Amino acid sequence: MIELYWHIGERLSYRVSNSQWGDGVIRQLAEYIAANTEDSKGFSDKNLWRMKQFYETYRDADEKLSALLREINWTNNLTIMSRCKIPEERDFYIRLAVDERLSTRELDKLISRGLFERTMLDAPKLSAVLREIVPSSERSFRDRYVMDFLGKKNYADEYSMKQAIIAKIKDFILEVGKDFIYMGQEYRLQVGTEDFRVDLLFFHRELRCLVAFEVKMGRFHPADLGQLEFYLEALDRDVRKSHENPSIGILLCKDKDNEVVEYAMSRSLSPTLVAEYQLNLPPKKILQAKIKELFDERTVRDESNE
Numbered sequence: 001m002i003e004l005y006w007h008i009g010e011r012l013s014y015r016v017s018n019s020q021w022g023d024g025v026i027r028q029l030a031e032y033i034a035a036n037t038e039d040s041k042g043f044s045d046k047n048l049w050r051m052k053q054f055y056e057t058y059r060d061a062d063e064k065l066s067a068l069l070r071e072i073n074w075t076n077n078l079t080i081m082s083r084c085k086i087p088e089e090r091d092f093y094i095r096l097a098v099d100e101r102l103s104t105r106e107l108d109k110l111i112s113r114g115l116f117e118r119t120m121l122d123a124p125k126l127s128a129v130l131r132e133i134v135p136s137s138e139r140s141f142r143d144r145y146v147m148d149f150l151g152k153k154n155y156a157d158e159y160s161m162k163q164a165i166i167a168k169i170k171d172f173i174l175e176v177g178k179d180f181i182y183m184g185q186e187y188r189l190q191v192g193t194e195d196f197r198v199d200l201l202f203f204h205r206e207l208r209c210l211v212a213f214e215v216k217m218g219r220f221h222p223a224d225l226g227q228l229e230f231y232l233e234a235l236d237r238d239v240r241k242s243h244e245n246p247s248i249g250i251l252l253c254k255d256k257d258n259e260v261v262e263y264a265m266s267r268s269l270s271p272t273l274v275a276e277y278q279l280n281l282p283p284k285k286i287l288q289a290k291i292k293e294l295f296d297e298r299t300v301r302d303e304s305n306e
Helices: 002-017 023-036 045-058 063-069 074-083 087-100 104-112 115-121 128-133 158-167 169-176 222-238 258-265 284-305
Strands: 144-146 180-191 194-204 209-219 248-255 272-278
Touching: 002 023, 002 045, 002 074, 023 045, 045 063, 045 074, 063 087, 074 087, 074 104, 087 104, 087 115, 104 115, 104 169, 115 284, 128 272, 144 169, 158 169, 158 180, 158 194, 158 209, 169 180, 180 209, 180 222, 194 222, 209 222, 222 248, 222 258, 222 272, 258 272
Parallel strands: 144 272, 209 248, 248 272
Antiparallel strands: 180 194, 194 209
């Protein structure tokens, strides 16, 4: 169907741009289709205009992106085309919709939450080991996760916050990525004669590994990283299956000093990252303004290098 809409859009664009057809002809074409076919659903004048816009938006796209367009449904294509302002943003959501098989409702929600802007503005703080063993880790993880679905309340302790996450597990997985499969909270690890508990344990389908989340209510402390690395060692020795990749650890904290994080992770031998969580979603207009600044700076830098 997408292929059909593409070719219709191509023909309409050519006819209108070459003044062979006036704008009113598209409405007449829709009326003709309705009168001469048994099923004219999807061929209203508005949808014909969307087909024309669809072709004109992506006619200069590379071969790989053109193929991805045909892997998502028409409604998702229209959502991306109408709501995304720049080519980079459209490219981001097209690939995301394909990779995570997003429904239209999920896609619309992620666009509203400014996922593209948040991903572009904040590169994740990854250990060197994680970058080495998982080259795609920057695409799979983020520096900041927004958990506004938990409400704006101040949680008394980490346990109550983890309980709130479990109660909203679908929203949490949509925020962190749909390749995460929930395995349990307070996941028990026995080392020697002692018991230890991983806050939240997931399995990541694409990366084929266990992912341990540790939630900290306050600011990042280097000692927190040592605890997480201990859990990863225990998971790899006692829980990980032989065909799976080494476990990854994500430390979720309320605040962090990036320089302290860099020092703490510079000698880390475990695949870990340190990320912040926010309980309030930043205004999308502010995120868009920052993205514009970012791309303007890149343009100036590229022009100066030519």
